[in-house]
Amino acid sequence: MTAQRLRALLGAVVLCALLCSIxxxxxxxxWRVAFADQQRLTGVVTSSAVPLxxxxxxxxxLPRTSIGALVTVSGKFDDTHTFITSxxxxxxxxxxxxxxxxxxxxxxxxAVVTGFTDMPGRIDRITAIGGQEMTITARLQPxxxxxxxxxxxxxxxxxxxxxxxxxxxxxxxxxxxLIATQSLTMSSTAAPTPRFTSAPSGSIGWRSIAYAFQWxxxxxxxxxxxxxxxxxxxxRDEVAAPQ
Amino acid sequence: xxxLQAPRGRDAWxxxxxxxxxxVTGTALAVMTAGLIAKYLFGAHxxxxxxxxxxxxxxxxxxxxAAVVRVTIRExxxxxxxxTVGLAGTIPALGVIVERRLTATRRRAGA
Numbered sequence: 059m060t061a062q063r064l065r066a067l068l069g070a071v072v073l074c075a076l077l078c079s080i081x082x083x084x085x086x087x088x089w090r091v092a093f094a095d096q097q098r099l100t101g102v103v104t105s106s107a108v109p110l111x112x113x114x115x116x117x118x119x120l121p122r123t124s125i126g127a128l129v130t131v132s133g134k135f136d137d138t139h140t141f142i143t144s145x146x147x148x149x150x151x152x153x154x155x156x157x158x159x160x161x162x163x164x165x166x167x168x169a170v171v172t173g174f175t176d177m178p179g180r181i182d183r184i185t186a187i188g189g190q191e192m193t194i195t196a197r198l199q200p201x202x203x204x205x206x207x208x209x210x211x212x213x214x215x216x217x218x219x220x221x222x223x224x225x226x227x228x229x230x231x232x233x234x235x236l237i238a239t240q241s242l243t244m245s246s247t248a249a250p251t252p253r254f255t256s257a258p259s260g261s262i263g264w265r266s267i268a269y270a271f272q273w274x275x276x277x278x279x280x281x282x283x284x285x286x287x288x289x290x291x292x293x294r295d296e297v298a299a300p301q
Numbered sequence: 302x303x304x305l306q307a308p309r310g311r312d313a314w315x316x317x318x319x320x321x322x323x324x325v326t327g328t329a330l331a332v333m334t335a336g337l338i339a340k341y342l343f344g345a346h347x348x349x350x351x352x353x354x355x356x357x358x359x360x361x362x363x364x365x366x367a368a369v370v371r372v373t374i375r376e377x378x379x380x381x382x383x384x385t386v387g388l389a390g391t392i393p394a395l396g397v398i399v400e401r402r403l404t405a406t407r408r409r410a411g412a
Contacts, residue, residue, distance in 0.1 A: 265352050272359040279366055286370075287380060 067288070074284040078277045085273035092266035107195050110232075114198060116166055120234040125200050131236070132193040133162040135170070139226050143217060148174050157217065157235070159226055160194070167228035169217065169235035170196060196236035312375035316407075319372045322365040323400040326390050329358040334393045365390045 110131040113124035136159045145152035153174040159167045202216035219233045333354050339345040366387050373383040386403070390396040 265356055268356045269359065272356075272363060275363050279363070279370075283370065283383075286374070 063291075067291075070284060070287065074280055077280045081273045081277035081280065085270045085277070088266045088270035088273060092263040092270065094263075110162075110168070110198070110236075114232060114234065116164060116232065117230060118233070120198065120200055120232075122200075124198055125234075127198045128195065128239070129198050129236070130193060130195050131160065131162065131168070132191060133160040133167075134189065134191055135159070135172075136161055136167070137189075140172075141225070142175065146174075155217075159222075159228065160236070161228065162232075165228075166230040166232050167226065168232040169222055170194070171217075171235060171237040173238070194236075194238055196238045198234055199237055200234050312372065315368070315372040315375040319365075319368040320400055320404070322361070322368040323390065323396050326358065326361045326365045327394065327397040327400075329354065329361050330390075330393050330396070333358055362390055365396070 107128040107130045110129045113127045113129060114120050140156060140158040142154040142156055144154060146155050148155075153176055155171045156173045156175055157169050158172050160170045161167045199217075201219040217235050219231060219235075222235075223231050333351075336347050336351050336354065340347045340351065369383055369387045369390075372378065373380075378386075386399055389399040
């Protein structure tokens with residue numbers, strides 16, 4: 059093999075390895091995206107619940123490793139600042155979530171998804187759960203991206219820490235939000251009664267899975283072309299050698 | 302287009318399959334690009350077909366690449382032509398334009 063051929067082969071190996079690495083990496087990324095929603099709702103921490111402060115220290119961004127953690131937290135709900143979101147995934151399809159701030163003894167507050175309703179227009183029917191000290195168990199969730207300016211009414215479409223800081227009066231708001239493991243919000247006895255379910259369900263992103271296999275097929279395609287080309291060149295060399 | 306060469310071999314089936322896939326991916330890409338512009342430039346509401354359409358186009362493109370490789374092997378295309386024709390499928394309309402030019406080149410060569 060001549061030096062020129064060797065250089066060409068080395069270049070082809072490097073290019074093939076680079077392309078395959080990129081395609082495999084992109085496939086793995088899409089695969090993680092596909093299961094991220096389900097994982098954060100079912101939890102990456104499957105052991106028993108831990109105190110909130112242990113996994114989400116005060117005045118710090120929520121660590122990635124804490125997403126989905128099952129936590130216990132004590133405090134008082136502030137019903138006066140309850141609001142509903144626009145429809146989001148639940149175990150009964152997309153429904154507006156009911157979000158109430160929980161004021162902690164250390165002076166901070168955190169958003170808690172206390173239930174969901176199929177009657178978003180009747181938020182007045184959601185009665186008080188606040189006033190008394192409560193201990194709840196909940197899943198820790200990351201903040202959504204910030205909403206577009208003016209995207210507030212009639213319901214908040216994003217559960218963003220930045221948006222909640224502007225909306226709520228508490229001096230320190232903790233990053234992210236909690237999803238209570240069971241519905242805490244109670245409805246008024248007056249009809250009509252809003253209906254609540256227990257917990258949202260995470261869905262698998264089938265589109266992301268399809269994209270993941272697509273990237274991996276590109277990697278396989280690159281390998282095929284590489285080996286095909288090397289085999290063709292080798293064959294030509296063999297044929298040319300006796301001459 | 303100077304990079305498109307008359308084939309050194311002939312395989313009507315492999316070339317025909319490549320042509321079909323060029324039109325399938327080209328049409329899918331054109332439709333999805335129109336949807337993309339409608340969604341992000343004009344704020345139009347696009348339905349579930351939009352997400353499914355991109356997935357379809359992705360897999361159609363994989364088959365398109367396989368068709369290009371097959372015709373490359375059968376008709377002994379040069380490597381740079383295979384890469385050029387393969388990449389042309391990622392740009393709206395270009396895949397079809399390249400196919401038209403390639404077919405014209407073949408016809409002139411008496412294919």
